[in-house]
Amino acid sequence: MAMVDNPRASLQELAKAVGVSKATLYRMCPTRDKIIERLFSESVRQFDLAIAAAELETAPVLQAFRALIEGHLCHKELFVFVSNTWEPQLLETSDSEHRWVEFEAIFDKFFLRGQQEGFFRVDISAAALSELMIGMLSALVNSERSGRIAPRDMLDTMEKMFLTGAQRL
Structure with missing residues (x-):
């Protein structure tokens, strides 16, 4: 839903929206395209x-x-x-x-x-x-x-x- 609600969000903003650190999100998906x-x-x-x-x-x-x-x-x-x-x-x-x-x-x-x-x-x-x-x-x-x-x-x-x-x- 974070991607839908804020389609231009940075990885930092997406990580915050889903309640994980940017490092955790980056390990799972290092780019927006990978997400x-x-x-x-x-x-x-x-x-x-x-x-x-x-x-x-x-x-x-x-x-x-x-x-x-x-x-x-x-x-x-x-x-x-x-x-x-x-x-x-x-x-x-x-x-x-x-x-x-x-x-x-x-x-x-x-x-x-x-x-x-x-x-x-x-x-x-x-x-x-x-x-x-x-x-x-x-x-x-x-x-x-x-x-x-x-x-x-x-x-x-x-x-x-x-x-x-x-x-x-």
Whole structure:
């Protein structure tokens, strides 16, 4: 969160923000680029685990969707970092960033399966559903950070808005 809150912070400022000495931070990551690389790598690892736990290819669609959102909310700090830091040119910098393209394909495949099973609407493409899910999740996490939504409400709000929208039924 220190990187998100102060993207131009020096290593000294980042070390202070996370409660370690500059020497400790420097031993772990001697440059700002190494910090970013390490955070992206950890994000990829955690998101891989969340996707695997959701069993997107085999679990009932609603159960898989809910597990996917829960998995990302468990690591919302990493999600905020990625959503606030990611830029297309990062795909060229290291292997871990190539996973983001694979994540999109995994989500697209999940939403297509949900459409084929009659769970998700078919008048919106699977790719659009993937982007909407990521965007809504990002918006909710950022809203929680600013105090506009309670952490305990995030999963239910995401599920209700994504699955049924804002229209009063």
